Amino acid sequence: MKIALIGYGKMGKTIHELAEQHGDGVVFIIDRNSSDQLNHMNRENVDVAIEFTNPESAFENLKYCVVNQIPVISGTTGWLHRYDELVRICHKNDGTFMYASNFSIGVNIFFEVNKFLAEKMSGYQEYRVSMEEIHHTEKLDAPSGTAITLAEGIVEKNSRFESVKEIDIHSKRIGKTPGTHTIEYHSPIDSIEIKHTAHSRRGFAKGAYEAAVWIKNKKGVFSIQDMLFGDQ
Incomplete structure (x- = not known):
């Protein structure tokens, strides 16, 4: 699985470790110093994106992914006043998106x-x-x-x-x-x-990684409850 990490703080680094342990490749690491790399991502070179950034940049990061049909999960909080707008964009572009306030x-x-x-x-x-x-x-x-x-x-x-x-x-x-x-x-x-x-960030990272695996071949807007409990 080819993973793009959008945001490379403590969560991003822990997810990176988990991905490598499972034999997956992290093909893009995008942080504030390499934000221009976002425009190089597409459906051919990325299977799924995992977004943990900040409220100021999250919406545009996610919009880019869904418009370009890159399945994306996000755990960034503080931007949800635009959640419904992103859902509409996702459906319009036949994209794939999952948000969770907590992936544990x-x-x-x-x-x-x-x-x-x-x-x-x-x-x-x-x-x-x-x-x-x-x-x-x-x-x-x-x-x-x-x-x-x-x-x-x-x-x-x-x-x-x-x-x-x-x-x-x-x-x-x-x-x-x-x-x-x-x-x-x-x-x-x-x-x-x-x-x-929570005793460490590893539980959050493990859930995010498992969500990325689950969502990569799906279309639509999902919650982590869909993955864990099958609620649609």
């Missing part, structure tokens, strides 16, 4: 647990819900994309909430923390807490 398999199972709990707690007004997310100090966006996805899951399943803005999210940036997300339902009587703690 464990986190995506945690998303489902969060929805289950939110639905069960819907009728209990006495419980106040809050969320804490902790990441490394280099993470630019707050709250994290994972925290926003968790909040969206609560709003979807708990009839007490109409907007993500109603969910109390506390963001912390501490040291080299890969990512910790905690959701608590608290009442004067007791509390219920669910928590996911």
Whole structure:
């Protein structure tokens, strides 16, 4: 498999290691110093692109891929106000695209647990819900994309909430923390807490690599839930 890495930070480098371990070739490495290389990518020399950059450049990177029919997955957060626009461009150009706020398999199972709990707690007004997310100090966006996805899951399943803005999210940036997300339902009587703690970036990178393998011969817009759970 011929892989293009768009963005070569810590995630890109970890994905690079995984790809080589599986015998795949990384044919393009594009970062801020080699952004002009993006225009040399095409369907003949790239099987799939993996995009982890920043909110300012993500949309144009992804647009280039879908217009040129290069299957692309992205874990960049902070650009989702243009997500629907990218979906339209992808369909218009018969492209292939997957976005996930978090590619960790464990986190995506945690998303489902969060929805289950939110639905069960819907009728209990006495419980106040809050969320804490902790990441490394280099993470630019707050709250994290994972925290926003968790909040969206609560709003979807708990009839007490109409907007993500109603969910109390506390963001912390501490040291080299890969990512910790905690959701608590608290009442004067007791509390219920669910928590996911990442021990390294390797889980995120492994999920992203597996998504790239899964999507490379498909057409359309997908989520990681499509890959993990078969939900269309």
